[in-house]
Amino acid sequence: MRYKLVDPEPFRLGEFKQKIDETHGIHPDDRYLKPGRIPHIWCPGCGLGIVLSAFIKGMDSMEVAIDNCAVVSGIGCTGRVAGYLNMDTYHTTHGRAIPFATGLKLAKPEMEVVVFSGDGDLFAIGGNHLIHAARRNMDLTVICVNNFNYGMTGGQAGPTTHIAAKTVTTPYGNCEYPFNLTHLAYASGAVYVARWTSFHARYLIESVKKCFAKKGFKFIEVLTPCPTGYGRPNRLGSGLDQMKVYRDNSEIRNDINPMEAESGLNGPIIVGEFVDREKPTFFERYTEGVLAKASAG
Amino acid sequence: MSKSRDVLTGEHFLNGDEASAEGAIAAGCRFFAGYPITPATEIAERMAKRLPAVSGVYIQMEDEIASMAAVLGASWGGTKSMTATSGPGFSLMMENIGLGMMMETPCVVVNIMRGGPSTGLPTLVGQGDVMQARWGSHGDYGVIALTPSSPQEAFDMTIEAFGLSEKYRLPVIVLSDELIGHMYERVVIPEKKFLPRIRRRKPRKAPGEHLPFQGGEDLVPPMACAGEGYRLHVTGLTHDEMGYPVITASAQERLVRRLCDKIRRHAGDIIRIEEEATEDAEVIVVAYGCASRTARESVHMARREGMRAGLLRLLTVWPFPDGRIRELAARGVKGFVVPEVNYGQIAGEVERCAAGRDVLMVGLMGGAVHTPDLILEAIKEMV
Incomplete structure (x- = not known):
């Protein structure tokens, strides 16, 4: 066989560096953001920017060393978070951020490993990995941005879509029951479980800080508006309108049993720190229960 | 067995699965993630016992998808890592094998092939995953696959x-x-000092100057792992030399061609074949793995009967030794006999390179290997 191939345009390092010089270093959070990656791809009114900012603020106030922290994402709008953070970041396959992070954490136990992903990624295609990582008490922080639909692919229904809600794949209204993510994380063994909305940025920062200070499987759910994918078909208005709903309908109930923590489309939204308990992590048990015996034997 | 040694120098009586596990540990593998599956479980069992003794990590994941993902994560954590499986698990690993190709992640996947498709023959032999090993994940990428034909080779080839x-x-x-x-x-395990321990090349340039996905002379970029200060973004999306997602035809052209070419260009360095009695042979038997053991006997039988048969054994099926098959075809052999425990996956490759010479595939669908007589009959048919 002979080949006839095209000459692709080369990578222009100069142009890339020029873009960094022009755009990077202006914003106070820039030391946490990858040079040359902003502006981001998220829609106006999306809550992801707030969650990203809260994560940066939490990391900053806990003085977590940037080179001691890795962020792993799956696929979707939230999956893009990894690409904006200026640390070791891994954008993996759909649903598989948690097992990738598991391998990374076990190879580098001294590093903080954070999984940032969406509700569809973590609870539909990746649901099995989430419950098993929680069961093992793998030392990971999982931040789940829940916008109740598949935003990146155009607003399809998912495992968190409310009953009767309209999406492009539930044109007559959704007939499936949604997961209560906090209840599932708790029942699977998570040692820390919190739910906030993008309206509760300051509470969210405090939760992020707690996760950096705590060992084990930590889970934060953040409800966010998706005016493009979910807001429009359900007549929820703009991102700002959704923030008003979060303000008016949310009720902080720390220590409530997550089973009772509702988050309806129009009803009350229960937020707070639901679970904070202690349990040895996988690696602690592996070190004491397996490595110690194997090296003694 | 001294538990704290990583290389168990000496003579052993091992099966191929156990030998693979020992080869991995001898090569410096310190992370194994897997899921039980016949006939590969003995690898996991050996790893569960041996890895903790050399301060490694063994973890049984919830499925093969997670196993492959964890192996990639551990590799980016700087640890040599491996998983082992069989057909159904290999199918589940395909997406993350593709991620490993795109992220250029060093690791080893051992597939102990059984009869397929689907659940097939869990406890019986097959060789039906050859094309899946080549093309199983979507998109284009270069592949290396080694085919041991004895427990000793399972040990040696896992190191390799x-x-x-x-x-x-x-x-x-x-x-x-x-x-x-x-x-x-x-299985003879040599002294540690005689074993190769190859490590991924580290970047020489400082963070900020290092272009993590620029190939260089050999098309293989040096690799910075997590926690080393390089703050890389590593993605399964098409990316530029910085590792940043770029959804354009030119970024795709540069990246995917390099992923293919880094193997194609070094095929000569990677390909390993072994020949027996091929110098004057008019019939060449091309075989690998289990089928090559019988094929050798058949070639000996043919020679004893005065037929000029030779054996070309593939130690690597991918990259495929196109060049050598073409040479033999050009030299004027009558043809090639290709016994394999599938319906002609490598026979098709041989035919592609055989320049019109006769190709006779001797296929079994799985559950048993060829008898020497069956391959001998095929040789006779061609002579």
């Missing part, structure tokens, strides 16, 4: 697979089969 994966930065597949995996034979 680690070396190749570290050198060329990709998941390397050890494509063994149930017969080799469950066969017990003598």
Whole structure:
């Protein structure tokens, strides 16, 4: 066989560096953001920017060393978070951020490993990995941005879509029951479980800080508006309108049993720190229960 | 067995699965993630016992998808890592094997082939995953797959697979089969100082100057792992030399061609074949793995009967030794006999390079290997 191939345009390092010089270093959070990656791809009114900012603020106030922290994402709008953070970041396959992070954490136990992903990624295609990582008490922080639909692919229904809600794949209204993510994380063994909305940025920062200070499987759910994918078909208005709903309908109930923590489309939204308990992590048990015996034997 | 040693120098009586596990540990593998599956479980069992003794991590994941993902994560954590499986699990690993190709992640996947498709023959031999090893994940990428034909080779080739994966930065597949995996034979483990320990090349440039996905002379970029200060973004999306997602035809052209070419260009360095009595042969038997053991006997029988038969054994099925098959075809052999435990996956490759010479595939669908007589009949048919 002979080949006839095209000459692709080369990578222009100069142009890339020029873009960094022009755009990077202006914003106070820039030391946490990858040079040359902003502006981001998220829609106006999306809550992801707030969650990203809260994560940066939490990391900053806990003085977590940037080179001691890795962020792993799956696929979707939230999956893009990894690409904006200026640390070791891994954008993996759909649903598989948690097992990738598991391998990374076990190879580098001294590093903080954070999984940032969406509700569809973590609870539909990746649901099995989430419950098993929680069961093992793998030392990971999982931040789940829940916008109740598949935003990146155009607003399809998912495992968190409310009953009767309209999406492009539930044109007559959704007939499936949604997961209560906090209840599932708790029942699977998570040692820390919190739910906030993008309206509760300051509470969210405090939760992020707690996760950096705590060992084990930590889970934060953040409800966010998706005016493009979910807001429009359900007549929820703009991102700002959704923030008003979060303000008016949310009720902080720390220590409530997550089973009772509702988050309806129009009803009350229960937020707070639901679970904070202690349990040895996988690696602690592996070190004491397996490595110690194997090296003694 | 001294538990704290990583290289168990000496003579052993091991099956192919156990030998693979020992080869991995001898190569420096310190992370194994897997899921139980016949006929590969003995690898996991050996790893569960041996890895903690050398301060490694063994973890049983919730499925093969997670196993492959964890192996990639551990590799980016700087640890040589491996998983082992069989057909159904290999199918589940395909998406993350593709991620490993795109992220250029060194690691080893051992597939102890059994009869397929689907659940097929869990306890019996097959060789039906050869094309899946080549093309199983979507898109285009270069592949390396080694095919051991004895427990000794399972040991040696697992070490070699680690070396190749570290050198060329990709998941390397050890494509063994149930017969080799469950066969017990003598395995000689050399002294540690005689074993190669190849490590991925580290960037020489400082963070900020290092372009993590620029290939250089050999098309293989040096690799910075997590926690080393390089703050890389590593993605399964098409990316530029910085590792940043770029959804354009030109970024795709540069990246995917490099992923293919880094293997194509070094095919001569990677390909390993073994020939017996091919100098004057008019019929060449091309075989690998379990089928090559019988094929050798058939060639000996043919020679005893005065037929000029030779054996070309593939130690690597991928990259395929196109050049050598073409040479033999050009030299004027009558043709090629290709016994394999599938319906002609490598026979098709041989035919592609055989320049019109006769190709006779001797196929079994799985559950048993060829008898020497069956391959001998095929040789006779061609002579």
